[in-house]
Amino acid sequence: MSKHNSLMYLPFIALVIGILACNAPAPTATGPQDPPPTVTAYAPATLPPPPTETQPPASESPEATEAVTATVSPSATTQSTPATTAAPTETPTPPPSEGSLDFDSPTWVHSWESLSNDQYEVVVIVNIRGGAPPFTIEHDHIATEDSPTSERDYNLTLLTSGCGAIVHNITVKSADGQEVSKDYYIGMDPQPWCED
Numbered sequence: 001m002s003k004h005n006s007l008m009y010l011p012f013i014a015l016v017i018g019i020l021a022c023n024a025p026a027p028t029a030t031g032p033q034d035p036p037p038t039v040t041a042y043a044p045a046t047l048p049p050p051p052t053e054t055q056p057p058a059s060e061s062p063e064a065t066e067a068v069t070a071t072v073s074p075s076a077t078t079q080s081t082p083a084t085t086a087a088p089t090e091t092p093t094p095p096p097s098e099g100s101l102d103f104d105s106p107t108w109v110h111s112w113e114s115l116s117n118d119q120y121e122v123v124v125i126v127n128i129r130g131g132a133p134p135f136t137i138e139h140d141h142i143a144t145e146d147s148p149t150s151e152r153d154y155n156l157t158l159l160t161s162g163c164g165a166i167v168h169n170i171t172v173k174s175a176d177g178q179e180v181s182k183d184y185y186i187g188m189d190p191q192p193w194c195e196d
Helices: 002-023 062-069
Strands: 111-114 119-129 136-139 153-161 166-173 179-186
Antiparallel strands (some): 136 166, 166 179
16 A cells, blocks of 8 residues: 555656746856946936916806916926036235234324314324234224225324314224224324414
8 A cells, every 4th residue: 555655646746846847947048248237327307396286266267267277387308507616716815924013102293284163184193013914994993994004104194173182092903813902192282283
């Protein structure tokens, strides 16, 4: 009986071998191989969002509905332009500093002109030392009209009246970042219009 049982398995084994043989891959002829495909990056074009449709109110007629639903679709072939980079601009370099910034407070009137209503246009000279031009000159913490200037002997024009002492503030700012501020006093004696 054992021989009979082994013969019974024989058709089953042949069936399994036949199924496996039919599903096996067939050998292929090996010829010259093609070069690998070229891979290019895909850059999707950015499209503006499509216009949204709004529902017409229920009270509108069908003809008005047709006008609302007609929309323009964006073109399918949108080309994006490459971004351009701005050329670098050169930053102007200030002249080298000539040392610590300083100036002498004016003590006398360089020149003057009589105006109406007992007023005088007075010029005093501010001698600037050190620092780096251009200089910003402030009189009583307000920049003068011709600032910044590269002049080291700066003619400061101011208005005064009467024969009282002239007391104000001068601030000089240098291009190298230095700043000096001083109060000044010109007494009544050096004021030539007060000689009477």
